[in-house]
Amino acid sequence: MSINNFSKVVIVAKDEWRYWLRSKLAMTVLAIGLLLTLSSVVVTAITMLELSHDRHELQSNAEQSFVDQPDRHPHRMVHYGHYAFRTPSPLSTLDPGIDAYTGNSIFLEGHRQNSAMFADQRQGTALTKLGSLTPAFIVQTLAPLLLILIGYSSISRERESQTLSYLLAQGTSGITLITGKGLALLSVVGLVIAPLAISALFTVSAGESLLAVASFVVGYALYLTVWVLLILLASSVFSKNSGSFTALAFVWILLCIVMPRVASTSASTAVPSAGKIETDFAVKAELRKLGDGHNTNDPAFKQFKQSLLKKYNVNSIDELPVNFRGLVASESEAKQANVLNQFAELRMQSELKQTQVSRYFGWVSPMVAIRSLSMIVVGTSIETHHRFLRETEQLRFDFVQGLNKIHIEELDYKDDMNRNANAAATKKARVSAQNWQILQDFNFNVDSADVRAQRSVPAFLQLLLWIVVLVGGIKFLGKRLL
Amino acid sequence: MSYLITQLMREWGFLLRQKYVVVLLLCSLVLSGFAIYSGLSEISTQQQTIERLKVADQSDRAIVHKKQSDAGMLAYYSFHLTYSQPSNLAFAALGERDIFPWKHRINLLALEGQIYESDAQNAELAQAGKIDFVFVISALAPMVIILLFHDLFASERTSGRHDLLVTTAKSYFALWGARITVRFVAIIVCLMLPFFVGGFIAGASAYEVAYVSLLCIVYLAFWTALSVWWGKNATSAPRVASSLIGLWVLFAFIIPILGDLAINKSVHSPKGGDIMLTQREAVNDAWDLPKSATMQPFIIEYPALAPYIDMKSEFEWKWYYAFQQMGDLKAAELSEAYRDAAAKKYELAGFVSWVSPPLLLQRSLTRTANTDSIAAYAYEQQIRDYHQQLREFYYPWLFYKGDPTKAALENMPLFENTTQSSN
Numbered sequence: 001m002s003i004n005n006f007s008k009v010v011i012v013a014k015d016e017w018r019y020w021l022r023s024k025l026a027m028t029v030l031a032i033g034l035l036l037t038l039s040s041v042v043v044t045a046i047t048m049l050e051l052s053h054d055r056h057e058l059q060s061n062a063e064q065s066f067v068d069q070p071d072r073h074p075h076r077m078v079h080y081g082h083y084a085f086r087t088p089s090p091l092s093t094l095d096p097g098i099d100a101y102t103g104n105s106i107f108l109e110g111h112r113q114n115s116a117m118f119a120d121q122r123q124g125t126a127l128t129k130l131g132s133l134t135p136a137f138i139v140q141t142l143a144p145l146l147l148i149l150i151g152y153s154s155i156s157r158e159r160e161s162q163t164l165s166y167l168l169a170q171g172t173s174g175i176t177l178i179t180g181k182g183l184a185l186l187s188v189v190g191l192v193i194a195p196l197a198i199s200a201l202f203t204v205s206a207g208e209s210l211l212a213v214a215s216f217v218v219g220y221a222l223y224l225t226v227w228v229l230l231i232l233l234a235s236s237v238f239s240k241n242s243g244s245f246t247a248l249a250f251v252w253i254l255l256c257i258v259m260p261r262v263a264s265t266s267a268s269t270a271v272p273s274a275g276k277i278e279t280d281f282a283v284k285a286e287l288r289k290l291g292d293g294h295n296t297n298d299p300a301f302k303q304f305k306q307s308l309l310k311k312y313n314v315n316s317i318d319e320l321p322v323n324f325r326g327l328v329a330s331e332s333e334a335k336q337a338n339v340l341n342q343f344a345e346l347r348m349q350s351e352l353k354q355t356q357v358s359r360y361f362g363w364v365s366p367m368v369a370i371r372s373l374s375m376i377v378v379g380t381s382i383e384t385h386h387r388f389l390r391e392t393e394q395l396r397f398d399f400v401q402g403l404n405k406i407h408i409e410e411l412d413y414k415d416d417m418n419r420n421a422n423a424a425a426t427k428k429a430r431v432s433a434q435n436w437q438i439l440q441d442f443n444f445n446v447d448s449a450d451v452r453a454q455r456s457v458p459a460f461l462q463l464l465l466w467i468v469v470l471v472g473g474i475k476f477l478g479k480r481l482l
Numbered sequence: 483m484s485y486l487i488t489q490l491m492r493e494w495g496f497l498l499r500q501k502y503v504v505v506l507l508l509c510s511l512v513l514s515g516f517a518i519y520s521g522l523s524e525i526s527t528q529q530q531t532i533e534r535l536k537v538a539d540q541s542d543r544a545i546v547h548k549k550q551s552d553a554g555m556l557a558y559y560s561f562h563l564t565y566s567q568p569s570n571l572a573f574a575a576l577g578e579r580d581i582f583p584w585k586h587r588i589n590l591l592a593l594e595g596q597i598y599e600s601d602a603q604n605a606e607l608a609q610a611g612k613i614d615f616v617f618v619i620s621a622l623a624p625m626v627i628i629l630l631f632h633d634l635f636a637s638e639r640t641s642g643r644h645d646l647l648v649t650t651a652k653s654y655f656a657l658w659g660a661r662i663t664v665r666f667v668a669i670i671v672c673l674m675l676p677f678f679v680g681g682f683i684a685g686a687s688a689y690e691v692a693y694v695s696l697l698c699i700v701y702l703a704f705w706t707a708l709s710v711w712w713g714k715n716a717t718s719a720p721r722v723a724s725s726l727i728g729l730w731v732l733f734a735f736i737i738p739i740l741g742d743l744a745i746n747k748s749v750h751s752p753k754g755g756d757i758m759l760t761q762r763e764a765v766n767d768a769w770d771l772p773k774s775a776t777m778q779p780f781i782i783e784y785p786a787l788a789p790y791i792d793m794k795s796e797f798e799w800k801w802y803y804a805f806q807q808m809g810d811l812k813a814a815e816l817s818e819a820y821r822d823a824a825a826k827k828y829e830l831a832g833f834v835s836w837v838s839p840p841l842l843l844q845r846s847l848t849r850t851a852n853t854d855s856i857a858a859y860a861y862e863q864q865i866r867d868y869h870q871q872l873r874e875f876y877y878p879w880l881f882y883k884g885d886p887t888k889a890a891l892e893n894m895p896l897f898e899n900t901t902q903s904s905n
Contacts, residue, residue, distance in 0.1 A: 025721065025724060029724075043743065058755065065763075069766075070770060072769070072770070076766065076769055079766070080762070080766045081762070083755070083759075097606075097609065098605035098606050098608075098609050100609075101581070101602070101605040101608045101609050102602070102605045103600070105755050107758060107762075114599060115599055115600060115601070115602070123751055123754070123820075123823065123824055123827065124581075124742070124827070124855075125741070125742050125745050125746070125827045125828065125830070125831040125834075126578060126828070126831060126844075126845075126848075126854065126855060127738040127739070127741050127742040127745070127831050127834060127835075127841065128738060128739060128742050129611060129617075129738075129844065130611075130621055130734055130735055130738065130840075131735050131739065132739060132742070133739045133740075133742075133743060142731065142735070145727070145731070149724050149727075152720060153720065240640075241718070241719075241720050242633055242636070242637065242640075242719040242720055242723075243502075245719070245720040245723060245724075246502060246629055246633075246723070247502075249625070249628075249629060249723065249727065250505075250506070250509075250629060253622060253625050253626075254509075257621065257622065257625075258513065258613070258622070260610045260611070261610060261611050261612055261613040261617070262516070262613060263610065264606075264607040264608075264610035264611065264612060265516075265520045265612050265613050267604075267607055268524075268603065268604065268607055268612075269520065269523060272527070273603075273604065275531065275585065275601045275603075276601040277535060277563075277585050277586070277587055277601050278531065278534065278535060278538070280587070281538045281539075281542055284542060285542075288545070288549075351604045351606075354604050354607060355604065355606050355607070358606070358607060358610065371610070375606070381606060382604065382605060382606040385605060419796065419797075420795045420796040420797040421795065421796065422795075422796060423796060425796065426796045
């Protein structure tokens with residue numbers, strides 16, 4: 001594009017701004033848009049900071065109260081259990097994603113894998129079924145509508161008031177005109193994204209990587225660009241303002257309101273996944289085969305017993321230098337964890353498959369694409385939740401086996417077997433509270449920025465494809481405007 | 483009469499010749515159909531799941547009963563299924579069933595430690611939300627109506643026919659009335675037809691279907707009247723539509739979001755985690771406390787068991803389950819406050835919904851279909867009641883009757899779900 005053409009584009013864009021500044025509607029819409037984005041950024045940031053603070057505190061409280069427990073039988077501590085809390089990632093102040101749906105704390109205990117609990121939605125008002133005041137929702141859903149309200153008439157207006165033929169006759173090419181109008185709309189996009197970009201940059205100081213911040217901001221810029229292009233296209237195709245408006249409003253409903261739901265409904269129909277309770281039956285059946293780790297006489301441990309006797313070269317379990325009950329507990333915990341993890345893995349795989357299906361809808365709706373892009377980059381997508389589940393399982397297994405190790409090494413087998421005889425015997429079957437120092441500090445970190453960026457590639461491609469197709473369509477139309 | 487029919491027939495013809503109107507109507511039909519179809523399939527999945535669970539639950543317990551004979555072990559290893567059957571109308575209003583659990587298995591341990599476990603669906607899908615009939619009517623239909631009615635007058639004005647039409651028409655109704663009626667009836671038919679089919683398949687009663695239809699039609703009439711009235715004197719159709727869409731955004735998004743914010747700030751609820759923590763501390767502390775510290779408060783609740791609280795060894799199941807129950811009792815106050823806060827929030831949301839028609843419709847329909855949080859908490863109460871029944875069944879065996887016979891196990895209370903239908 002020559003300099004001359006470029007200055008023409010700028011003139012067109014300036015002229016469009018002049019028109020908006022005079023129009024009450026455009027100004028109102030712009031003001032509302034900015035207000036909504038700003039307030040959502042502030043409100044969500046405050047909420048997430050509070051949550052983050054709360055969870056750090058709860059985590060250290062949980063660790064403290066574990067350590068503060070009195071002298072006990074080590075297996076009591078296995079059942080006393082421990083809590084893990086998921087601290088939100090810095091960027092999640094902009095898109096809390098699935099945080100409110102998964103719950104963010106998990107109770108860890110022996111022999112069980114609990115689900116995350118206390119999802120905020122269960123204390124909800126049911127008012128936010130359609131959307132909530134998060135920057136992600138505002139920019140994904142409402143910003144396109146605002147752009148439509150401002151821009152639907154950008155070209156059809158010239159046509160309706162018959163200024164289009166003048167403009168074209170005076171040597172302004174169709175492409176220049178459309179580019180100019182597009183530039184004006186893109187400057188609005190810049191305005192809407194600015195609060196988002198600035199608060200995203202702030203998260204760098206909280207440890208977020210620049211790559212994630214950049215992907216996040218670029219993702220939203222691409223998304224709103226798709227809408228600018230859609231608006232330009234509709235405005236050039238329709239001869240009347242009302243036609244262009246109706247078409248755009250309709251497309252908005254379909255792409256922003258209907259498609260995400262069609263995507264999730266189709267995904268859950270296409271890949272049915274058995275609920276936790278239902279899988280639990282299969283899990284229980286498998287676990288039953290392993291025997292009860294509380295019961296040393298369970299026939300399931302016969303072979304284990306034999307191999308132990310052989311290993312230590314003794315004739316009876318009384319002669320073992322270590323506590324047989326503890327060994328059984330440890331052995332059975334390991335086997336159980338194995339089974340539990342197999343099923344948990346299956347479940348996560350099927351959830352991922354479902355999510356994948358719903359993400360394919362990004363090819364037909366840019367809204368679905370930006371939704372997944374945003375959650376993935378921010379670290380509030382299902383993958384991050386799975387990571388949380390895996391890490392907490394590791395934490396669970398480590399502290400339970402740590403306690404079992406204490407059970408094996410620190411507690412005499414005879415004392416242990418005798419523990420219920422009388423109060424004195426119960427007291428004897430305890431270990432010192434000093435042993436409770438086995439907890440590892442739990443700090444949940446989302447996946448590295450590289451991994452998140454890699455995951456978001458398909459969504460970026462989806463948005464880019466939209467842009468390529470739309471630019472092609474506009475180029476084609478721009479040549480034959482009138 | 484025949485005059486009326488000619489007017490309507492003429493407008494019907496006009497309507498069918500307008501391409502974008504036909505597209506809008508067809509899309510409404512398809513969306514409503516998809517919503518009903520997916521609602522029906524979701525509900526049938528839920529029902530099948532419940533049936534499968536019932537069978538699995540029984541055989542699972544049968545295995546436990548065969549393997550264990552000790553009363554305490556039986557209670558420890560026997561899990562009991564509870565469930566909340568979807569109502570006949572649930573297909574149209576899936577409501578909160580994707581967030582609140584509708585199936586749960588419990589054993590005799592402290593309930594507060596179990597009841598918050600959720601068997602939730604894929605969180606990312608739940609976050610996107612599902613399409614159901616209520617969503618189509620409350621959120622989408624207003625947009626379709628706005629697009630259908632906003633340019634009723636403006637389009638004739640801009641094409642210069644308006645004044646001619648008004649002066650030549652026989653009456654106001656002959657022109658605008660017939661046009662409005664035809665469009666209104668067409669959109670109602672497109673939106674509601676799939677619902678009637680769905681209602682028939684799901685076996686909803688005529689009364690329920692009629693009630694829901696009435697609510698929906700009143701709601702749609704409200705939007706139609708608003709769109710027509712707003713567009714009466716306007717010359718620019720897009721300007722009418724943008725204000726109407728603005729109103730829709732206000733009703734559907736802004737008011738609910740602000741209401742939610744205000745309610746969450748004003749209602750203080752104990753943290754869910756604190757309930758669990760209290761219960762867990764109480765249960766774990768009990769191991770180290772003198773037995774009487776558990777048994778004395780326990781027999782205040784169960785005076786009939788007072789003669790049987792003496793213990794022969796340091797561990798007996800009756801004491802174990804007694805301190806489980808005392809753990810629940812310690813957490814009871816928090817747990818009630820938690821539920822009260824939720825109820826309070828729901829109640830306040832009711833006030834907000836009076837200024838947001840889409841919310842009002844959603845609330846009324848999910849209430850009718852028994853899929854809202856009230857229904858979810860009623861189900862939670864049923865679980866609590868059932869858990870109490872189980873305690874009352876087991877306690878005599880644990881305290882004085884010894885191990886139950888296989889025949890006695892037959893009399894174990896079974897969970898019965900009573901929320902088939904509301905009202």
